[in-house]
Amino acid sequence: MTIVMRSSPLKEIPMGDLRLGMFVHKVGVSWVSHPFWRTKFLLEAPDDLATLRALDVPTIWIDTDRGLDVPPVDVPVAANEPSVEAEEDASSVENPTASPAPVIAAVAPDPVATAAALCERARGVVVRMFQDARLGRGIDAVAARELVDDMSRSIEAHPSALLSLVRLKTADDYTYMHSVAVGALMLSFARHLGLDALRVRAAGMAGMLHDVGKSQVPLEVLSKPMELSVTEMNQVRKHPLLGHRLLVSRGGVDTEAVDACLHHHEKFDGTGYPHGLVGEQITRLARMTAICDVYDAITSDRPYKKGWDPAHAVQRMASWRGHFDPRLFRAFVRTVGVYPIGALVRLESGRLAVVLDGSRDSLTQPVVRVFYSIVEGRRVDPFVLDLATPGCEDRVAAKEARGEWSEAELAKLALP
Secondary structure, eight states, X not given: OOXXXXXXXXXXXXXXXXXXXXXXXXXXXXXXXXXXXXXXXXXXXXXXXXXXXXXXXXXXEEETTSSOOOOOOOSOOOTTOOOHHHHHHHHHHHOTTSOOOOOOOOOOOOHHHHHHHHHHHHHHHHHHHHHHHHTTOOOOHHHHHHHHHHHHHHHHHOHHHHHHHTTXXXXXXXXXXXXXXXXXXXXXXXXXXXXXXXXXXXXXXXXXXXXXXXGGSOHHHHTOSSOXXXXXXXXXXXXXXXXXXXXXXXXXXXXXXXXXXXXXXXXXTSOOSSSOOOGGGSOHHXXXXXXXXXXXXXXXXXXXXXXXXXXXXXXXXXXXXXXXXHHHHHXXXXXXXXXXXXXXXXXXXXXXXXXXXXXXXXXXXXXXXXXXXXXXXXXXXXXXXXXXXXXXXXXXXEEOOOTTSOHHHHHHHTOO
């Protein structure tokens, strides 16, 4: 019997057919007995697959739009037919010359394609969230939480894929994709700090929802292609209070994330707003959100200015005394690296490279993808180089201006 795809991406399959790369939509157990803190996720870890198969449930629901489907088969399979593994064992004993039964291997999902699909879905969730807030419908906290859980899973499996793609935002998309980007940065930051799973989720929610109050600011102000007037700036500066009011009225959002929405524009020296809090009067999550919010803002193209390259942004932020918690800022720099993912650097060998990942051993000598020879004045076949590897004779000489290289091209080169 050939399996026929239905119009709905949701499919109930036997637990034995579950494979790595599938997206788990629903497990038939109560939330009390659920083995994972996330209820919907991309199945990428063998240990998670073993845990699910050990559950006393015959079937499981998958989402084929967000992960692999069951591969089609042409041979009828009886309900009491032994497994492929059992057939192979039996055939090797009874008929040593028999050809082994064909086994369809699960194909691991492409991390870039998976992250790209997640980015597109995230944009849709945030757009709907802002639209609902403008219409007075409140915030769908469940949808936001499910999205944050999926993003956390993506970052856990492939840290650089999602963080690179969220930088690819247009000026028109800034308000929405900024929320997605800050959510991703907060998840990575929280994981780097070693926070537990619930606080990692709260950090992602804080990043995702921190600017939801801008849904109450006129669109013509948010999208104005030049610097704002004093009156317009005062309108924008109300968004933490407006966002806090929205989240409190709706409920369902972690109190730390709600507080971060209210206080992500406070500064460590007390010169921020709306309440002028000082130092540790500002919660840790709000201090983290302040760092991630500013970093993404100054590295993004806006209607009225081009974004700074990531390395320059980190250097400038370090010079703003009193703006950020210095201890947390140092931890953030270790999270993104002195030369963050996507940064363009010039090597001592006279080649250009894009940063792929920070080195475990050296903040100043990351893992890069070399793609251009300045000496020869031409592109070279891209290759990956870990500058911190013992015996590597090349080093970063300096950060390089973007020049003729577009943000999109550099971000794609930075993908794994």
